Amino acid sequence: xxxxxxxxxxxxxxxxxxxxxSEGLVLELTYSLPKELIQTISDRSKALPSLYFTSVEMLEExxxxxxxxxxxxxxxxxxxxxxxxxxxxxxxxxxxSLWVKKEYRNYNLGLLLMSSLTALYKDDFVISIASEPxxxxxxxxxxxxxxTLSQMSNMLxxxxxxxxKLRDELxxxxxVNPFFKSKIGTLDQK
Numbered sequence: 274x275x276x277x278x279x280x281x282x283x284x285x286x287x288x289x290x291x292x293x294x295s296e297g298l299v300l301e302l303t304y305s306l307p308k309e310l311i312q313t314i315s316d317r318s319k320a321l322p323s324l325y326f327t328s329v330e331m332l333e334e335x336x337x338x339x340x341x342x343x344x345x346x347x348x349x350x351x352x353x354x355x356x357x358x359x360x361x362x363x364x365x366x367x368x369x370s371l372w373v374k375k376e377y378r379n380y381n382l383g384l385l386l387m388s389s390l391t392a393l394y395k396d397d398f399v400i401s402i403a404s405e406p407x408x409x410x411x412x413x414x415x416x417x418x419x420x421t422l423s424q425m426s427n428m429l430x431x432x433x434x435x436x437x438k439l440r441d442e443l444x445x446x447x448x449v450n451p452f453f454k455s456k457i458g459t460l461d462q463k
Contacts (some may be wrong), residue, residue, distance in 0.1 A: 289344070299345075300343055300389065301342050304339060306332075314332055340354045341386050350374040351386055363399055394450075409446055
């Protein structure tokens with residue numbers, strides 16, 4: 274992933290890592306979280322309009338694919354989950370439930386979380402479906418490519434609809450990693 278990013282983006286990520294070190298924040302990949310924390314994340318997703326509601330059961334399922342958390346001591350101050358979808362034998366990892374505590378939002382920690390999860394699945398299909406301009410900007414910084422529904426395979430669009438991920442393109446944007454972009458129109462061919 275580092276080879277694909279330009280020097281400015283690498284600098285942002287390095288500065289966010291330095292900020293984490295100076296503030297005692299720890300970035301951790303995990304596949305399990307305490308039930309109380311999962312409930313808090315679910316409740317937060319219901320309360321915040323910028324997050325798509327995610328039930329406890331959905332979060333537990335997503336944890337199996339990995340979750341990066343930012344912790345300060347025992348407190349979680351940021352997180353991002355990998356939501357795995359299967360389409361015609363292909364695993365597609367959606368970056369989901371990105372959140373950073375308000376007082377930490379000016380230090381590119383969302384970019385750090387997004388970068389970490391994208392790098393984890395760099396050899397797989399990664400997709401981001403979001404409405405927030407900052408997420409779009411971070412996707413572009415990370416080399417993700419904006420795609421419209423018309424650029425996707427019919428199978429992908431149908432699957433997005435079946436799993437409830439088909440969104441209004443006026444409000445939401447789809448971004449995919451370069452590997453996914455190179456194959457996005459071929460999913461119907463398997």
